Amino acid sequence: MDELDTVTSHIGELEEAIEEDCEGDRTGDRRAAMMKAISLDGRANTLKTLSLAFKTLNEASAPQGKKAAQQEAAKAVAGRFRQIGPPTLKAVK
Numbered sequence: 001m002d003e004l005d006t007v008t009s010h011i012g013e014l015e016e017a018i019e020e021d022c023e024g025d026r027t028g029d030r031r032a033a034m035m036k037a038i039s040l041d042g043r044a045n046t047l048k049t050l051s052l053a054f055k056t057l058n059e060a061s062a063p064q065g066k067k068a069a070q071q072e073a074a075k076a077v078a079g080r081f082r083q084i085g086p087p088t089l090k091a092v093k
Contacts, residue, residue: 004046014038 015035022031036042 004043004050008043011038 015038018031018034018038022028022034025031
């Protein structure tokens, strides 16, 4: 996120540095690739990817839903009681 913020806040300086560095190039391929790397599309895609990653992490660590919580509570209560089996006959002597 810090790198994304830096690129966004210093975009003008980066573009100037790219222009100076690519002055002697025969083709504009390298310049175009460098400009694309700092473009708004590239930064937006990076932000989108980071947002999706954070969302996935938050969902993975989110507490369970109501239904699952109720089932857990029911299991805890049910564990206190034992099942009663069929009646048994005992002979009295």
